[in-house]
Amino acid sequence: MPGKAKRLALDAMLLGAALILSWLESMLPMPLPGFRLGLGNIAIVLTARLVSRADGLAVLILRVAVTSLLFGSVTTFAFSLAGGLLAWGVTALLLPLYGRISLIGVSILAAGAHNLGQVFAACAMFASASPLAMLWWLLLLAVPAGALTGALAEVCVRRVRGVRRGGTT
Amino acid sequence: MRRIIQQLIQPLDLAAAGLVLLLAVLAALPLLARDEGGSVRIVYDGGTLTLPLDEDCTREFISGGHTLVIAVENGGARVSDADCPDRLCVNSGVISRAGESVICLPGRLLMEITGSPDAADTEVDGVAG
Structure with a gap:
C-alpha cells in the first residue's frame, strides 16, 4: 500500500483514466444492442491491483456516478452500478489468486458477472424473465471482451511495476 | 505475438474462460424449445x-x-x-x-x-x- 498522498494521486489518476475510457467507449459504435467492451474496467482492475481493492470500489462508484451524470440517466446509473458492483466483487475475490490467474482471467469473469448483474437488474425492473434470453450471447461476448480489457490491464501492471518500485525507494 | 500471449496467460485464465462459456451454453439451453409467439x-x-x-x-x-x-x-x-x-x-x-x-x-x-x-x-x- 503506497503512502497517503501517493495513494490519492494514483486513485485520482486512475479515475481520470476510467472516465476517459468510458467516454471513448461511448463514441464506439456497437453492433449489438446492450453489448459493451468494458474499457472502463481496465482502470478499475488496475486500481484494485495496484492500490487496493477498496480503492477499486471507490473508483468504480465515482466512475459510474460521473459517467451517468455526463452521458446517462438515473436508470443507467442503477444498471451500471448493478453490473459494476458484481464485477468488482468477482475481481476482489479473485485477486488473492493473482499469479495463478492473470488479470485476463479476472476480467473475463468480471465481464460475465457484469452482464449477469445487468440482466438480473433488468428482470427486477420489469418484473419479467425475458431479459434472460439475452444472457447467452452477452456471456459469449464477455469472453473476448474480458480477455481484451484484461490483457491491456495486465500489460499496464507489468509496465507500472518498475515505475512504482522506483518511486517508493 | 504468440510468445507475448503465452507470457501473459496463467492456467486459471483458461478455467475462467471455460466457466463463462459454460454459463453461456446453460443460458442458451432453455431458448432452444421456444414456441412461436402469440x-x-x-x-x-x-x-x-x-x-x-x-x-x-x-x-x-x-x-x-x-x-x-x-x-x-x-x-x-x-x-x-x-x-x-x-x-x-x-x-x-x-x-x-x-x-x-x-x-x-x-x-x-x-x-x-x-x-x-x-x-x-x-x-x-x-x-x-
Missing part, C-alpha cells in the same frame, strides 16, 4: 399492455420521459421509432418468438413476446377496445 406484452411507465401479433397496428408510448412507437406487423413486433438518446431499442429490430424481448433503458420500456394467443387471452380482454 402476443406482445409491453411494460412501460404507464402500465402494461398486451397486443395480439396477428393484428397489425402502431401504438405510441410515453415512458421515462421519451416517446416510443411500437409497430406490430407480419406477426412480429418492433420499436419503429423512439426519441431516446441511444436508439438501441430501434436498432434491436423485429421480435416474433416467445421469450424474445427488446428493452429501452432510457425509456424504461420492455417489449416481450409471450406464448400462444390462447395462453395470453386472460390479459388481452382489456385491450380490445
Whole structure:
C-alpha cells in the first residue's frame, strides 16, 4: 500500500483514466444492442491491483456516478452500478489468486458477472424473465471482451511495476 | 505475438474462460424449445399492455420521459421509432418468438413476446377496445 498522498494521486489518476475510457467507449459504435467492451474496467482492475481493492470500489462508484451524470440517466446509473458492483466483487475475490490467474482471467469473469448483474437488474425492473434470453450471447461476448480489457490491464501492471518500485525507494 | 500471449496467460485464465462459456451454453439451453409467439406484452411507465401479433397496428408510448412507437406487423413486433438518446431499442429490430424481448433503458420500456394467443387471452380482454 503506497503512502497517503501517493495513494490519492494514483486513485485520482486512475479515475481520470476510467472516465476517459468510458467516454471513448461511448463514441464506439456497437453492433449489438446492450453489448459493451468494458474499457472502463481496465482502470478499475488496475486500481484494485495496484492500490487496493477498496480503492477499486471507490473508483468504480465515482466512475459510474460521473459517467451517468455526463452521458446517462438515473436508470443507467442503477444498471451500471448493478453490473459494476458484481464485477468488482468477482475481481476482489479473485485477486488473492493473482499469479495463478492473470488479470485476463479476472476480467473475463468480471465481464460475465457484469452482464449477469445487468440482466438480473433488468428482470427486477420489469418484473419479467425475458431479459434472460439475452444472457447467452452477452456471456459469449464477455469472453473476448474480458480477455481484451484484461490483457491491456495486465500489460499496464507489468509496465507500472518498475515505475512504482522506483518511486517508493 | 504468440510468445507475448503465452507470457501473459496463467492456467486459471483458461478455467475462467471455460466457466463463462459454460454459463453461456446453460443460458442458451432453455431458448432452444421456444414456441412461436402469440402476443406482445409491453411494460412501460404507464402500465402494461398486451397486443395480439396477428393484428397489425402502431401504438405510441410515453415512458421515462421519451416517446416510443411500437409497430406490430407480419406477426412480429418492433420499436419503429423512439426519441431516446441511444436508439438501441430501434436498432434491436423485429421480435416474433416467445421469450424474445427488446428493452429501452432510457425509456424504461420492455417489449416481450409471450406464448400462444390462447395462453395470453386472460390479459388481452382489456385491450380490445
